[in-house]
Amino acid sequence: MKYIYYSGCSLQGTALEYNVSTRAAMQALGSELVELEDWTCCGASAAEATSYLLAIVLAARNLALGERMEVGADFLIPCSACYLNLARVGEHVKQDPELLNKINEVLSEEGLSYKGGIKARHLLDVVATDFDPEDIDARVKRKLSGVRVAPYYGCQALRPYCSFDDPEQPQSMEPLIEALGAEVHPWTVGAKCCGAALMSTKKNVAIERVTGILAAARGADCIVTVCPMCQINLEGYQAKVSKTRGEALDISILYLPQLMGLALGLSEKELKLNLNLAFTDSFRAKLKTEK
Amino acid sequence: MSAQQLDLTSQAYESAASDAMASIQEKIQACMQCGTCSGSCPNASAMDYTPRQLWRLAQLGQKDEIFNSKTFYLCSACYFCTLRCPRGLPLTETIGALKRIAAAEGIEMYKSSIQFYKSFMDTVRRYGRVREMEFMNRYFLAMKNPFLPFKFASLGLKLMGKGKVSLEMPKFFGKGRLDAMFRKVEELEAKR
Missing domain, CATH: 1.10.1060.10 (Alpha-helical ferredoxin)
Known part of the structure; x- marks a missing residue:
């Protein structure tokens, strides 16, 4: 399968390991990622808080670039916020056809036009929908037996535009985790909010969200995420949370393609696991012993 | 049109x-x-x-x-x-x-969030993409609060230890990558 790859800003910096591991895991699954040339920021949550039209056209600019490439493939987007921003353009144009004219009036400044015919999809959607767990199982080189994984979905990959999973009680990662030879940690907080950008603006509130998730992961060996914001909130404040709670809640936090990559035979280096803020020695030891 | x-x-x-x-x-x-x-x-x-x-x-x-x-x-x-x-x-x-x-x-209680978003959009306008550290420095400068950076220091140091962020001071002058699009949006919104 071929996809137009939109990595987004976070994956150039704080989430570099998500970028590298997504490329590596998708390649190991036999997929081709075609880089979106000259891409720019999706608008994140800041554009929406500034101007509606700006938020829409920043995202639409990238869709227009993808259409211009004429490769006949969907977008593959690892970041949930980027995914939602790009997916929203198509949804809003459907509700308000006049919006398309406004978008194109602005895009003409860049010599671009958007037709509304390209699909923005999240990485999780792609790996859960386009691949049969049996095919993934066949490509597994190192079964992750005995590793207990808590699947964390977060918000914006699922809501409001979910077509590939139940946005209340998502399960799309479970067959995948089992295909890798790992066990699913049963919990009910996989779709709960991590606090998102409140970690910058209202930290104490976001810390409460993170605490609830880390506490529910007790008994798991790692949490896997599909969003750079979820990842940094869950991995970056474990010492503070543990201290406040008076119990050790530290746990390895991996991006989904990193976990997949380990099972697909890729090395820690190829998956940039050295860049994770929470990758515990006990988890590493477990990977070594469970062959 | x-x-x-x-x-x-x-x-x-x-x-x-x-x-x-x-x-x-x-x-x-x-x-x-x-x-x-x-x-x-x-x-x-x-x-x-x-x-x-x-x-x-x-x-x-x-x-x-x-x-x-x-x-x-x-x-x-x-x-x-x-x-x-x-x-x-x-x-x-x-x-x-x-x-x-x-x-x-410019609601006062919301000031720090407004400045956060504004600093973010300034780097997007200038570079087309967000440079995380440049944007945070812009935000710190705009807020004029010498203690604010310390709120973010713990995570910032962890990220720097991983080589994920570099210290970069913002550029405030010169042509921005997405100036034309931003200007067009402003023009359309003023016309309404």
């Missing part, structure tokens, strides 16, 4: 706060105060008005009450209320519309 055509499509251009507030009032007119949004909100316990109360205030056009409360800026955009609203109202997006009014009017 003619200006006349543009005037007919003012719905999305929300720079004038009173029109924007009226549009919000209209959007959530169908709210029946069931409270599903409050029950679904992960941050409701930290809010002064619950989401349900916020939407009632919006229906009544109580702008001052809304912007003196911290409810709207405690939204973390999880979209649970939008998903579950039995009336199918776009509640999370409407919070976005409230944030735009707060930004346009």
Whole structure:
């Protein structure tokens, strides 16, 4: 399968390991990622808080670039916020056809036009929908037996535009985790909010969200995420949370393609696991012993 | 495209706060105060008005009450209320519309968030992409609070240890990568 790859800003910096591991895991699954040339920021949550039209056209600019490439493939987007921003353009144009004219009036400044015919999809959607767990199982080189994984979905990959999973009680990662030879940690907080950008603006509130998730992961060996914001909130404040709670809640936090990559035979280096803020020695030891 | 055509499509251009507030009032007119949004909100316990109360205030056009409360800026955009609203109202997006009014009017309580978003958009306009550290430095400079960087120091140091961020001072002059698009949006929004 071929996809137009939109990595987004976070994956150039704080989430570099998500970028590298997504490329590596998708390649190991036999997929081709075609880089979106000259891409720019999706608008994140800041554009929406500034101007509606700006938020829409920043995202639409990238869709227009993808259409211009004429490769006949969907977008593959690892970041949930980027995914939602790009997916929203198509949804809003459907509700308000006049919006398309406004978008194109602005895009003409860049010599671009958007037709509304390209699909923005999240990485999780792609790996859960386009691949049969049996095919993934066949490509597994190192079964992750005995590793207990808590699947964390977060918000914006699922809501409001979910077509590939139940946005209340998502399960799309479970067959995948089992295909890798790992066990699913049963919990009910996989779709709960991590606090998102409140970690910058209202930290104490976001810390409460993170605490609830880390506490529910007790008994798991790692949490896997599909969003750079979820990842940094869950991995970056474990010492503070543990201290406040008076119990050790530290746990390895991996991006989904990193976990997949380990099972697909890729090395820690190829998956940039050295860049994770929470990758515990006990988890590493477990990977070594469970062959 | 003619200006006349543009005037007919003012719905999305929300720079004038009173029109924007009226549009919000209209959007959530169908709210029946069931409270599903409050029950679904992960941050409701930290809010002064619950989401349900916020939407009632919006229906009544109580702008001052809304912007003196911290409810709207405690939204973390999880979209649970939008998903579950039995009336199918776009509640999370409407919070976005409230944030735009707060930004346009420079609401004092919301100042640090406004500056956060503004610094972010400044780096997007300039480079087309966000450079995380440059944007944070821009934000620190704009806030003129010498203690603010320390709030972020713990995570910042961890990230620097991983070589994920570099110290970079913002450039404030010269041509921006997305100037033309930003200018066009401003022009269209001023025309409305």
